[in-house]
Amino acid sequence: MDLRVLHYFLTVAREQSFTKAAEQLNITQPTLSRQLAALEEELGAKLFNRGGHQITLTNEGLLLKRRALEIVDLEDKIVSEFKGNNDSIEGKITIGCGEFLAVESLAKICKNYREKYPLVQFAIHTGTADNVLEMMNKGLVDIGLFLEPVNTQGLDYIRMPENDHWVVTMRPDDPLAEKEVITKNDLLDVPLILPERMNVQSELANWFGKDFGKLHIAFTSNLGTNAGVMALHGLGYPVSIEGGNTGICPSQNLVDAYEVITGNVAVPFDWNNKAHKENPYSGRDPRLEATIYKHGDLYDEKVNPIKLNVKLNGNSGAPLYHATKTGYYLKKYVNPSLNLKNDQKGYKTWVLMRMADFYLYYAEAMNEAYGPDAKADDLKLTARAALNKVRLRAKMPEYTGGKGDKDVFREKVYAERRVELAFENARWWDVRRWKRGQELNKDIRGVSVSWRGYEPVVVEQRQFDESKMYFYPIPQEEVDKSGGVLTQNPGW
Numbered sequence: 001m002d003l004r005v006l007h008y009f010l011t012v013a014r015e016q017s018f019t020k021a022a023e024q025l026n027i028t029q030p031t032l033s034r035q036l037a038a039l040e041e042e043l044g045a046k047l048f049n050r051g052g053h054q055i056t057l058t059n060e061g062l063l064l065k066r067r068a069l070e071i072v073d074l075e076d077k078i079v080s081e082f083k084g085n086n087d088s089i090e091g092k093i094t095i096g097c098g099e100f101l102a103v104e105s106l107a108k109i110c111k112n113y114r115e116k117y118p119l120v121q122f123a124i125h126t127g128t129a130d131n132v133l134e135m136m137n138k139g140l141v142d143i144g145l146f147l148e149p150v151n152t153q154g155l156d157y158i159r160m161p162e163n164d165h166w167v168v169t170m171r172p173d174d175p176l177a178e179k180e181v182i183t184k185n186d187l188l189d190v191p192l193i194l195p196e197r198m199n200v201q202s203e204l205a206n207w208f209g210k211d212f213g214k215l216h217i218a219f220t221s222n223l224g225t226n227a228g229v230m231a232l233h234g235l236g237y238p239v240s241i242e243g244g245n246t247g248i249c250p251s252q253n254l255v256d257a258y259e260v261i262t263g264n265v266a267v268p269f270d271w272n273n274k275a276h277k278e279n280p281y282s283g284r285d286p287r288l289e290a291t292i293y294k295h296g297d298l299y300d301e302k303v304n305p306i307k308l309n310v311k312l313n314g315n316s317g318a319p320l321y322h323a324t325k326t327g328y329y330l331k332k333y334v335n336p337s338l339n340l341k342n343d344q345k346g347y348k349t350w351v352l353m354r355m356a357d358f359y360l361y362y363a364e365a366m367n368e369a370y371g372p373d374a375k376a377d378d379l380k381l382t383a384r385a386a387l388n389k390v391r392l393r394a395k396m397p398e399y400t401g402g403k404g405d406k407d408v409f410r411e412k413v414y415a416e417r418r419v420e421l422a423f424e425n426a427r428w429w430d431v432r433r434w435k436r437g438q439e440l441n442k443d444i445r446g447v448s449v450s451w452r453g454y455e456p457v458v459v460e461q462r463q464f465d466e467s468k469m470y471f472y473p474i475p476q477e478e479v480d481k482s483g484g485v486l487t488q489n490p491g492w
Contacts, residue, residue, distance in 0.1 A: 009036060010483075012055060093143065132146060248423070294327070356420050356421070362386045372402050372409040444462060
């Protein structure tokens with residue numbers, strides 16, 4: 001078998017056309033056809049479906065394609081190893097990053113790598129975290145440096161050791177330049193240049209609290225360089241973040257999903273209910289207490305009790321570095337005995353599925369098949385009975401609503417899964433499985449705690465594009481490798 005003919009075969013498979021492949025290979029189409037016909041004869045198998053305007057591979061052709069790619073890759077490696085110095089490594093590494101402190105470390109890493117492998121080239125694409133993430137999803141960059149906050153789901157990542165901080169930029173002769181510390185009040189009456197990223201603006205909104213709406217926002221900018229030029233000409237004060245990490249902060253949206261127990265009845269929490277608003281954590285579903293740390297809770301109550309205070313300047317609130325931006329901290333899975341200041345780590349067995357998950361799946365399926373209260377003779381539990389097994393275990397009143405109404409009961413199952421399985425890697429899949437992505441087009445809220453009481457505040461805005469976000473994009477590299485077998489998911 002001739003390697004040259006394998007290259008011919010792979011080109012036809014990629015282009016799905018003998019004519020286009022011949023043009024790329026700089027040979028005539030009849031010559032190409034004869035070569036591949038001879039290959040089919042040699043293998044004793046039909047490799048192409050030649051009907052219509054498009055060439056497709058048979059099952060035998062797909063098998064040969066996989067093997068041919070392996071052979072061609074091995075050929076390239078052999079040539080590379082024997083070309084010049086055996087130690088020479090060539091190629092290009094593409095990096096996407098923003099403008100922040102970790103770039104200093106990147107430069108040092110690249111320098112050390114170049115000293116060892118001088119033939120390797122680096123390509124740097126500068127952009128915001130959102131831009132870089134999009135490039136990574138499309139296979140346009142090999143490595144991405146992100147400025148947090150950023151969604152790292154689905155990524156392999158390490159955190160850089162540098163800790164960056166909030167900064168305000170101004171001219172040297174500006175009155176604010178004489179101050180050692182810039183406070184929130186200093187920025188209320190001056191034109192500001194804010195980062196364009198909504199995630200970062202949400203961090204600022206958490207710091208300013210109710211005063212965020214009073215800000216005079218003159219410009220937004222995706223990168224700091226241009227913002228600095230604007231500041232130089234007296235057009236505003238750029239406010240930028242250099243990579244804080246708040247970890248997992250439960251949202252007010254989730255907290256509101258936990259019911260209020262009144263006697264033997266559980267009712268939805270309602271901010272418009274005066275009693276609920278004045279004492280938002282009183283009489284709540286016990287699972288709230290087991291899942292989330294809130295204002296006034298004790299952390300590490302057995303050894304070194306710390307009463308959490310998420311008010312502005314409180315011991316666990318803004319503007320502390322790494323403070324929660326929602327007013328809540330995750331309690332489920334947290335080992336309070338670990339010294340987090342010293343980055344002490346612990347390990348916990350991850351449960352893939354527990355009995356409550358099974359009961360709720362069962363309740364969902366039974367409701368769709370029989371309704372809330374009917375069942376087949378060979379099944380022991382109705383949908384309602386399965387749901388209430390979970391609620392009773394959590395010391396919640398039984399659910400008695402939705403009788404004979406599949407739609408009402410379905411919503412209850414959805415709500416129950418949200419609070420019972422919070423932070424157990426279920427919600428992400430549930431929302432997509434139910435095709436309820438529109439629920440994600442809501443403001444992410446936190447809580448502002450002050451002497452006035454508790455007020456829900458918007459901390460982040462999210463967008464869910466239903467035309468494409470139920471599926472991940474297929475890496476373009478894989479689409480190209482498939483030779484037309486794979487087609488990109490809708491919208492990507």
